[in-house]
Amino acid sequence: MSARIFPQYIAGELVSHDATIDVINPADNTVSGAIVASTRADVDRALEAAQAAFPGWSQLSGAERADWMDRLRVAVVAEREVLTNLVHIEMGKPWAGAVEDFEMLVSSLEYYAGLARELDSSTLEDPHGTHTHRIVREPLGVVGAFLAWNFPLLNLAYKIGPAMASGCPIVIKPSAKTPLSTYEVGRICHEIGLPAGVVNVVGGDDAAIGDQISASPIPAILTLIGSTETGKHVIRTGATSIKRYSMELGGNAPALVFADADLDLAADTIAALKFGNSGQICVTPNRVYAEPEIAEELASKIVERANAVKVGFDRDAEIGMGPLIDAGARTRIEGLVSDAALQGAEVLAGNCIPENVASDAFFAPTVLGSVGQDMRVAREEVFGPVVNLMEPVAGEAAMIAAANDTDAALTAYVFTKDAAKAQRCADALRFGEVQVNGVKYSIELPHGGFKQSGVGVDCSHFALDDYFAIKRISTAITT
Numbered sequence: 001m002s003a004r005i006f007p008q009y010i011a012g013e014l015v016s017h018d019a020t021i022d023v024i025n026p027a028d029n030t031v032s033g034a035i036v037a038s039t040r041a042d043v044d045r046a047l048e049a050a051q052a053a054f055p056g057w058s059q060l061s062g063a064e065r066a067d068w069m070d071r072l073r074v075a076v077v078a079e080r081e082v083l084t085n086l087v088h089i090e091m092g093k094p095w096a097g098a099v100e101d102f103e104m105l106v107s108s109l110e111y112y113a114g115l116a117r118e119l120d121s122s123t124l125e126d127p128h129g130t131h132t133h134r135i136v137r138e139p140l141g142v143v144g145a146f147l148a149w150n151f152p153l154l155n156l157a158y159k160i161g162p163a164m165a166s167g168c169p170i171v172i173k174p175s176a177k178t179p180l181s182t183y184e185v186g187r188i189c190h191e192i193g194l195p196a197g198v199v200n201v202v203g204g205d206d207a208a209i210g211d212q213i214s215a216s217p218i219p220a221i222l223t224l225i226g227s228t229e230t231g232k233h234v235i236r237t238g239a240t241s242i243k244r245y246s247m248e249l250g251g252n253a254p255a256l257v258f259a260d261a262d263l264d265l266a267a268d269t270i271a272a273l274k275f276g277n278s279g280q281i282c283v284t285p286n287r288v289y290a291e292p293e294i295a296e297e298l299a300s301k302i303v304e305r306a307n308a309v310k311v312g313f314d315r316d317a318e319i320g321m322g323p324l325i326d327a328g329a330r331t332r333i334e335g336l337v338s339d340a341a342l343q344g345a346e347v348l349a350g351n352c353i354p355e356n357v358a359s360d361a362f363f364a365p366t367v368l369g370s371v372g373q374d375m376r377v378a379r380e381e382v383f384g385p386v387v388n389l390m391e392p393v394a395g396e397a398a399m400i401a402a403a404n405d406t407d408a409a410l411t412a413y414v415f416t417k418d419a420a421k422a423q424r425c426a427d428a429l430r431f432g433e434v435q436v437n438g439v440k441y442s443i444e445l446p447h448g449g450f451k452q453s454g455v456g457v458d459c460s461h462f463a464l465d466d467y468f469a470i471k472r473i474s475t476a477i478t479t
Contacts, residue, residue: 003032006036006183007183011196015036037205046171049196049197066117083181085098089180101153102153108443109161124472130476149175150280173201223245234247245455245456249410258399260417266298272439274386291393295389303367336376345375365385367389370389408451411432432450
């Protein structure tokens with residue numbers, strides 16, 4: 001049976017032609033589906049449709065836009081099985097992880113619809129008493145959105161929610177590696193009769209289409225989830241006009257584990273983040289710093305958890321970890337591990353292709369010990385199931401200094417039972433978010449980084465700031 005072909009969604013229409021791109025399930029190398037590949041003319045039409053939609057969409061009340069978001073959410077929920085399965089097969093993601101991906105899209109549409117209903121203007125007091133001042137947040141303009149492949153619907157959720165709520169039409173380019181579920185959301189937008197041009201979905205050659213969107217003068221804002229290098233490229237390419245940027249970029253998260261910590265909690269959290277989604281998570285702890293007196297015990301606990309992870313691809317089984325996105329990712333990670341081993345790091349678990357898997361995109365949960373601060377595996381974002389147990393560091397100040405020694409500053413983790421110590425560490429760590437004794441993510445919580453890990457934030461009401469322009473209306477008081 002031939003693979004289903006997913007059309008583009010442009011200007012309110014489902015657009016097809018003969019050029020298609022197959023999407024491969026990395027778990028078994030089967031074709032999960034195919035997308036219609038966008039031409040330059042398709043991308044231009046999508047941008048122009050978004051631009052044409054802006055006056056009408058932006059002038060709707062927040063409540064009217066929220067009604068459309070509610071309609072979309074209801075339609076998305078009705079397609080729960082279809083959308084979840086698409087994430088499952090386009091990424092080889094375990095079913096439980098695909099469900100979480102889907103649920104974030106539902107949560108985002110519900111949350112930002114609620115915020116859209118609350119949008120209002122405000123006033124500023126005039127210090128001289130000569131004028132009244134009204135502050136209006138107006139929709140910024142067309143959004144160009146580039147989605148990473150690691151969480152197809154979650155990444156879509158982070159962009160479509162604030163764009164629709166704020167009144168900004170959006171042109172969405174999912175990664176060519178995992179575009180099926182996003183294309184399907186485009187079909188759902190068509191099904192509910194969403195006003196033409198409010199949402200557009202194009203895809204194909206990531207570099208060519210991304211550059212065309214970035215270079216166009218139509219977008220007022222470019223928003224990205226991806227690597228730091230990709231972020232730099234988008235900014236360079238977008239310099240054809242003055243644009244705003246909202247970017248969640250690469251991470252190199254440290255985890256500080258103190259001697260007084262609950263080591264089981266620390267090991268559980270690190271293992272869950274490192275082996276969930278095959279370690280392909282921007283916030284996963286890449287560098288684990290443990291005080292010397294507990295370093296060996298913590299290592300033993302993490303190795304035990306790594307060895308217990310069930311790897312594979314089976315919707316009906318409790319799979320803990322699926323494949324990497326492709327065999328090239330495995331080769332890259334193997335190179336990082338080999339380089340570290342040559343420099344003295346110790347392979348404590350993994351570093352192999354697991355038994356009884358159907359493709360060479362799998363890589364076993366891996367734990368490295370005695371990792372040096374300057375090894376590539378500790379300086380680069382691994383983006384895979386490798387825990388780096390750094391050479392033990394003694395003392396709070398030294399651990400903080402080692403943790404801060406990175407240009408990527410998205411997330412950091414602290415494990416200690418001492419509340420004062422936790423607060424000192426949180427204050428001193430230069431990261432966009434610090435998680436103490438656990439991990440928490442939700443659509444209501446801001447997500448963003450410092451340094452080279454991005455600009456702006458995703459999630460929470462703060463994300464809306466990137467999609468609005470501030471207008472001041474000052475009126476002289478006459479007597």
